[in-house]
Amino acid sequence: MTDARISRNTAGAFASVTTLFFAWGFITSLIDPLVAAVKGIFSLTDFQAQLSASAFFIAYGVMSFPAAVLLARRQAVTTILVALAMMVAGCLTMLLAANVAIYGLVLLGLFVLASGITVLQVAANPLAAVLGPPERSHFRLTFSQAFNSFGTFIGPYLGAVLFLKGVEVKEGTVLTDEVRNAALGGIDAAFFWIAGLIILLAFFIWSARGLITAAAPAPPMRIARRGMIATIAEAASSRWALLGGAAIFLYVGAEVAIGTQMALFLNSDDVLGVTLEDAGKMVSLYWGGAMVGRLIGSVLLTRVPAATLLAVFTAAACGLCLYVFSVGGISAGYAALSIGLFNSIMFPVIFTLTLERSSASEEATSGFLCFSIVGGAAIPPLVGLVSGQTSYGFAFIVPAVCYALLLAFAVAAGQARVNRPAADEPLAAVH
Numbered sequence: 001m002t003d004a005r006i007s008r009n010t011a012g013a014f015a016s017v018t019t020l021f022f023a024w025g026f027i028t029s030l031i032d033p034l035v036a037a038v039k040g041i042f043s044l045t046d047f048q049a050q051l052s053a054s055a056f057f058i059a060y061g062v063m064s065f066p067a068a069v070l071l072a073r074r075q076a077v078t079t080i081l082v083a084l085a086m087m088v089a090g091c092l093t094m095l096l097a098a099n100v101a102i103y104g105l106v107l108l109g110l111f112v113l114a115s116g117i118t119v120l121q122v123a124a125n126p127l128a129a130v131l132g133p134p135e136r137s138h139f140r141l142t143f144s145q146a147f148n149s150f151g152t153f154i155g156p157y158l159g160a161v162l163f164l165k166g167v168e169v170k171e172g173t174v175l176t177d178e179v180r181n182a183a184l185g186g187i188d189a190a191f192f193w194i195a196g197l198i199i200l201l202a203f204f205i206w207s208a209r210g211l212i213t214a215a216a217p218a219p220p221m222r223i224a225r226r227g228m229i230a231t232i233a234e235a236a237s238s239r240w241a242l243l244g245g246a247a248i249f250l251y252v253g254a255e256v257a258i259g260t261q262m263a264l265f266l267n268s269d270d271v272l273g274v275t276l277e278d279a280g281k282m283v284s285l286y287w288g289g290a291m292v293g294r295l296i297g298s299v300l301l302t303r304v305p306a307a308t309l310l311a312v313f314t315a316a317a318c319g320l321c322l323y324v325f326s327v328g329g330i331s332a333g334y335a336a337l338s339i340g341l342f343n344s345i346m347f348p349v350i351f352t353l354t355l356e357r358s359s360a361s362e363e364a365t366s367g368f369l370c371f372s373i374v375g376g377a378a379i380p381p382l383v384g385l386v387s388g389q390t391s392y393g394f395a396f397i398v399p400a401v402c403y404a405l406l407l408a409f410a411v412a413a414g415q416a417r418v419n420r421p422a423a424d425e426p427l428a429a430v431h
Helices: 003-029 031-041 046-100 103-130 134-163 177-207 209-215 222-226 228-236 239-267 276-300 306-326 330-343 346-357 362-389 394-415
Strands: none
Touching: 003 031, 003 046, 003 103, 003 134, 003 177, 031 046, 031 103, 031 134, 031 177, 031 239, 031 276, 046 103, 046 177, 046 209, 046 228, 046 239, 046 362, 103 362, 134 177, 134 276, 177 209, 228 239, 228 362, 239 276, 239 330, 239 346, 239 362, 239 394, 276 306, 276 330, 306 330, 306 346, 306 394, 346 362, 346 394, 362 394
16 A cells, blocks of 8 residues: 555544544533533532532543553444443433433433543544654644534533523522423433434444554553553553643643633623523633634644643633632633633643653553543532632632642653653543
8 A cells, every 4th residue: 555545544534533522522511501500400509510520520530441441452443432322321311311300310421421431532532643643643632622622612602502591590599490491401402412413423433444443553452451450550650640640630620610610600790790691602712712722732832842832821821710819800701711722732732741751651641641530520519619608700719729730740741851752642532
């Protein structure tokens, strides 16, 4: 086969896999308006509503290593199809939850759905990392995230339209049965159509299985042979795997916590004071900033060292959080929305910086980094607890601390020795 033919096949495989990035970005971003919706529908506190985010992101802590084992034993296409089947099951559980109006079933449905997304990420992202020239790995992961970000950009807007019509959560507000039923109906409709689209996506991946399998490298078998416990132990033996895991934990936790409370924050009378539905639509600007930032970051990463760019972006995000915390008012609302622009390159850069410096194997390190996305389950309830005791603006102090620690990680990474080129990353994941 000629080099040109190989190049075309690799590009086609990369394009096929990239469609998955959009799918899980769109679904994940629905959590933002959903948190605001269930707070009103089920009369929850901020902490209780944020358990929706916890139920979703705790799946990363449960499923990341089993997904890595599955990938090593069954290869990419089979693992992706298993993941999509799990996602359909999660959507069906959400349909049941909306029809019987039980919050516990909402949490279960979100966990099952996110479990499928976790398996999908572990399977799909290695292909995004290796399908192309090794020296462009930072570029490829960040470029792929632009498609993921497009999904996160439109998800909150559509979710607000479907979930938040007439819903208000300010103190003293009581939802009518009509508004409550309409919100539950919106949740039902959203996940019905998502289930259908996932089934279509599964057929698309199945039809492209030959192209993807031919272009993909052979999966590493060390996880399959050693098992999960040995893989975790190997990751824990590497200082940089642990540091990178902590950085992913903090980044995802901060990003998710800001996104899930953004609508409630903008809805506040002392910020923008818009309706909850309009505030939910504006959350798209937060994720849209990440989409724009990833496109810009893809270019910057070809010219600026990854650790340096990460330091600049984490410092900017920390400063914006401190502005919201200390100043407040209308300007704080727009400052909060702009944080997404600086979140943009953090995940892929943290991921690749860690893989380059970790002394553990690539699959052990990658599996541990995927596991660390569980930060999205831990930090949002903490922010919800703080906002419930103080205010939504005051709660921005929590992500500010997260970003300050990420800045320290970026500085340390810039000074550390590189053990391997980023091209070797086999199980890279993207949030």
